[in-house]
Amino acid sequence: MILARALKAKVKNKVLNRWALKLMTDEALMAAYALGNAQAFEQLYKRYKRGLFVFLRRQCSDASVCEELAHDTWMAIIRQSGSYKKSAQFKTWLFRIAHNRLVDHWRKYGSNASVLFAELQDSLSIEQAEIDSQMQLAELLSNLESLSAEQTEALLLKIEGFSHAEIAVITNAKQETVKSRLRYAAKHLRLSIEVSS
Amino acid sequence: MTETQIEQLKKVLADSSLPDNSAELDDAILTSAHQAVQQRVKPDRHASRVFDLLPIAFLRTASLAIVFTVSVFLAMGQLVSVDHEAIELNKIATLSSPNATMNTVAAEQTTIASSQDRPLSRSNIALKPLPSGLSRDQILLNFELSDSEELLATLSFEFNQSSLDRNKAELAMVDINSLIQVGELDNARKRYGDFINRCIACGLPETLEDLVLAAHNLAIKNSDFETG
Numbered sequence: 388m389i390l391a392r393a394l395k396a397k398v399k400n401k402v403l404n405r406w407a408l409k410l411m412t413d414e415a416l417m418a419a420y421a422l423g424n425a426q427a428f429e430q431l432y433k434r435y436k437r438g439l440f441v442f443l444r445r446q447c448s449d450a451s452v453c454e455e456l457a458h459d460t461w462m463a464i465i466r467q468s469g470s471y472k473k474s475a476q477f478k479t480w481l482f483r484i485a486h487n488r489l490v491d492h493w494r495k496y497g498s499n500a501s502v503l504f505a506e507l508q509d510s511l512s513i514e515q516a517e518i519d520s521q522m523q524l525a526e527l528l529s530n531l532e533s534l535s536a537e538q539t540e541a542l543l544l545k546i547e548g549f550s551h552a553e554i555a556v557i558t559n560a561k562q563e564t565v566k567s568r569l570r571y572a573a574k575h576l577r578l579s580i581e582v583s584s
Numbered sequence: 585m586t587e588t589q590i591e592q593l594k595k596v597l598a599d600s601s602l603p604d605n606s607a608e609l610d611d612a613i614l615t616s617a618h619q620a621v622q623q624r625v626k627p628d629r630h631a632s633r634v635f636d637l638l639p640i641a642f643l644r645t646a647s648l649a650i651v652f653t654v655s656v657f658l659a660m661g662q663l664v665s666v667d668h669e670a671i672e673l674n675k676i677a678t679l680s681s682p683n684a685t686m687n688t689v690a691a692e693q694t695t696i697a698s699s700q701d702r703p704l705s706r707s708n709i710a711l712k713p714l715p716s717g718l719s720r721d722q723i724l725l726n727f728e729l730s731d732s733e734e735l736l737a738t739l740s741f742e743f744n745q746s747s748l749d750r751n752k753a754e755l756a757m758v759d760i761n762s763l764i765q766v767g768e769l770d771n772a773r774k775r776y777g778d779f780i781n782r783c784i785a786c787g788l789p790e791t792l793e794d795l796v797l798a799a800h801n802l803a804i805k806n807s808d809f810e811t812g
Binding site: 420423424425428429432436437440441444445453454457458461462465466468469502542545546 | 590593594597600602604605606609610612613614616617618620621624
């Protein structure tokens with residue numbers, strides 16, 4: 388009887404803990420993990436594992452290399468969790484580490500965004516009918532290939548929801564540089580659209 | 585690039601069919617995260633295990649014992665401080681009133697001069713009712729008056745006694761003793777009556793028999809004290 392009650396209480400606590408973890412901010416979860424709560428890390432991993440992997444995958448050609456980069460990024464998070472400052476945004480920190488790994492990879496093997504373009508082409512072939520024709524998105528996306536790695540990365544980070552300031556932190560660049568990269572991408576794409584039309 | 589274009593891109597990419605990372609990668613990362621936590625909190629866990637092994641009753645008793653010990657030490661500290669204060673006050677009293685000091689060593693050596701420095705109350709004379717079956721004469725004859733000097737040193741002299749009074753008292757005691765020894769008991773009583781009338785302040789008993797008995801009791805006390 389007592390054992391059953393204890394078991395029930397334990398299950399209840401576990402459920403409550405899971406709900407609490409779901410409601411916690413990234414920074415609070417990271418602080419909890421730094422204090423020894425492994426479940427907090429699991430929650431963080433669940434939140435960002437796909438976002439991070441896709442971000443990396445769109446910028447490197449080999450899936451196994453991407454997994455290695457993702458592994459290295461998360462391991463760096465685990466190692467540096469003790470020194471994590473709550474004032475820094477977790478997501479920015481995570482993507483900055485990923486960016487550093489990605490830059491190292493580019494230096495060795497060169498940049499390659501073929502996965503992204505292939506992915507976009509696939510998506511467009513299926514959804515073209517649903518997308519506003521006035522946007523001429525097909526032309527816009529097909530010309531993304533001509534963008535540099537930095538411009539593509541800035542664009543992907545912008546799509547991920549980061550602000551200019553955050554992209555500047557992640558890519559270790561000045562905010563003005565980020566703005567000019569995005570501006571250049573927009574101008575280039577617009578020109579491409581005009582030429583193609 | 586406008587916000588609308590970004591929203592369009594977001595929409596396209598959100599529906600992306602790109603596969604997730606492998607399950608092996610998930611396992612590897614989560615295992616590493618758990619291992620890191622275990623290594624980090626290892627000392628704390630060890631401490632908590634030791635704490636779990638101790639029964640609650642023991643912890644309760646131990647904490648009570650600690651509280652009790654601390655309170656006893658505090659109480660002792662208070663007593664020591666009070667004692668210290670008492671010593672300090674005694675020093676101050678000694679300095680302010682030197683006549684109040686009591687030289688017990690000198691009292692044991694029993695000299696008249698030293699005894700005059702310590703006024704004794706009338707109650708110091710151990711007055712006992714006359715033993716039944718003994719007449720007043722028998723008391724005077726059976727219980728001899730002890731040495732006058734010792735008697736006077738022991739009995740009370742409530743006021744400032746001049747050397748003249750002391751001499752008078754000594755003479756009176758010597759006279760009374762001699763009269764008892766020769767059997768002139770009435771004269772001895774009369775001599776005692778004359779003496780106490782002249783020295784009312786001496787605080788001596790009203791009758792000679794009482795004085796003899798008191799002196800006798802005192803002698804017994806002194807002998808008991810000396811023999812331990």
